[in-house]
Amino acid sequence: MCSLRLCRxxxxxxxxxxxxxxxxxxxxxxxxxxxxxxxxxxxxxPITALTWALEIGDPQRTG
Numbered sequence: 001m002c003s004l005r006l007c008r009x010x011x012x013x014x015x016x017x018x019x020x021x022x023x024x025x026x027x028x029x030x031x032x033x034x035x036x037x038x039x040x041x042x043x044x045x046p047i048t049a050l051t052w053a054l055e056i057g058d059p060q061r062t063g
Contacts, residue, residue, distance in 0.1 A: 018047070025050060 026032055031053055038049035 022046060022050065025054075 031050075034053040035046065035049040038044055038052055039046060044052075
């Protein structure tokens with residue numbers, strides 16, 4: 001029973017951390033524009049789109 005509570009607490013804590021991170025990144029208008037465009041793809045939600053946008057960066061970059 002104690003391990004289930006620990007797991008649940010961890011899931012709740014990670015959810016709060018994820019939400020706080022997403023809220024802080026929403027202040028970057030260029031990033032959020034990319035995220036919104038990526039979310040037009042079926043089955044792509046905010047976390048997948050945000051992860052992709054952060055990892056890839058600007059697709060127009062050179063070099």
